[in-house]
Amino acid sequence: MELTHRPRRLRTCPEVRSLCRETRLSPDSLIYPIFVDETLQGTRPIPSLPGQFHYGLDSVCQAVEECLAHGVTKCILFGLPARKDEIGSSAWDDNGVVQQAIRTIKETYPHFYVIADVCMCEYTSHGHCGILCGEHVDNDATLPRLVDITLSYARAGVDMVAPSDMMDGRIGAMRRALDEAGFVNLPIMAYSAKYASSFYGPFRDAAGSAPSFGDRKGYQMDPHNAREALRECALDVEEGADILMVKPALSYLDVLYRCKEAFNLPMCAYSVSGEYAMIKAAAAAGLVDEYKMMCESALSIYRAGADMLITYSAKELADAMKRGDIG
Numbered sequence: 230m231e232l233t234h235r236p237r238r239l240r241t242c243p244e245v246r247s248l249c250r251e252t253r254l255s256p257d258s259l260i261y262p263i264f265v266d267e268t269l270q271g272t273r274p275i276p277s278l279p280g281q282f283h284y285g286l287d288s289v290c291q292a293v294e295e296c297l298a299h300g301v302t303k304c305i306l307f308g309l310p311a312r313k314d315e316i317g318s319s320a321w322d323d324n325g326v327v328q329q330a331i332r333t334i335k336e337t338y339p340h341f342y343v344i345a346d347v348c349m350c351e352y353t354s355h356g357h358c359g360i361l362c363g364e365h366v367d368n369d370a371t372l373p374r375l376v377d378i379t380l381s382y383a384r385a386g387v388d389m390v391a392p393s394d395m396m397d398g399r400i401g402a403m404r405r406a407l408d409e410a411g412f413v414n415l416p417i418m419a420y421s422a423k424y425a426s427s428f429y430g431p432f433r434d435a436a437g438s439a440p441s442f443g444d445r446k447g448y449q450m451d452p453h454n455a456r457e458a459l460r461e462c463a464l465d466v467e468e469g470a471d472i473l474m475v476k477p478a479l480s481y482l483d484v485l486y487r488c489k490e491a492f493n494l495p496m497c498a499y500s501v502s503g504e505y506a507m508i509k510a511a512a513a514a515g516l517v518d519e520y521k522m523m524c525e526s527a528l529s530i531y532r533a534g535a536d537m538l539i540t541y542s543a544k545e546l547a548d549a550m551k552r553g554d555i556g
């Protein structure tokens with residue numbers, strides 16, 4: 230048969246396949262989540278996330294060394310504070326768990342890039358992401374507290390802040406406060422399209438941040454909506470976001486693709502705890518090839534438009550990229 234174009238011609242050997250890859254990945258684009266527990270000494274396995282650990286402040290540098298050993302050079306910090314209260318006040322304590330972790334890491338590894346998640350759910354006794362008014366989160370009362378947290382992280386020396394609370398107007402409030410305080414070069418990565426997702430289950434166990442009543446549907450996005458994500462992103466762009474994020478990743482690749490097409494900013498995707506746990510559980514049951522499935526899922530997220538990826542598999546993915554299995 231006479232064919233003018235044979236796509237298979239470019240699949241005939243590994244060399245031509247690697248030459249023609251449309252998606253190029255690098256360990257530089259990986260961000261590893263680190264959970265720091267103020268009450269812990271050493272490390273403790275996280276039951277809901279097989280292979281992941283809580284780190285005490287005395288061992289947070291161990292987490293960094295493990296990253297560096299695999300070529301992962303960036304992390305995002307989550308804190309488990311020793312005490313919680315109604316307003317989450319330990320979140321903006323200059324001696325809080327994340328602030329201490331930032332200082333410790335930056336003193337020992339000044340070139341390791343430290344992002345801090347800005348939210349209140351790990352710090353409030355009720356587990357919601359803001360200040361409550363009755364049973365609802367009061368958006369505007371929460372903004373000054375998010376600003377306090379942001380400035381406190383900035384003073385501790387963080388490299389980037391990533392607000393995950395989903396309050397309206399937070400990016401603008403944080404940008405203004407950072408600029409006024411002289412942190413004009415500190416970037417904000419906005420969790421712009423963060424959905425009210427069941428895929429956060431294992432994280433909430435790990436971070437002790439499950440809401441004690443109700444759910445987060447009043448502030449996180451409805452999974453039925455994709456165009457709404459464009460409105461959320463547009464607001465964050467207008468308010469001064471430097472990087473936009475879609476979260477979760479795998480069930481929201483359409484949203485990621487649309488946001489990437491619509492906005493001229495770097496896109497981050499967060500491959501969340503449930504995505505990780507799902508592969509781990511299926512592999513533990515002997516149902517799938519864990520390594521290949523991890524690689525293919527991450528690849529699909531990049532192909533959909535992610536410029537960077539927050540993932541619990543960052544170290545293993547960095548190895549896969551170096552081996553050439555992906556990337």
Ligand code: PBG
Pocket residue numbers: 346348350358393394428429430431432433438500501502503
């Ligand atoms: C804090 C926050 C959450 C995640 C990241 N930041 C939990 C939530 O919104 O309930 C989830 C991450 C994951 O599931 O891996 N608001």
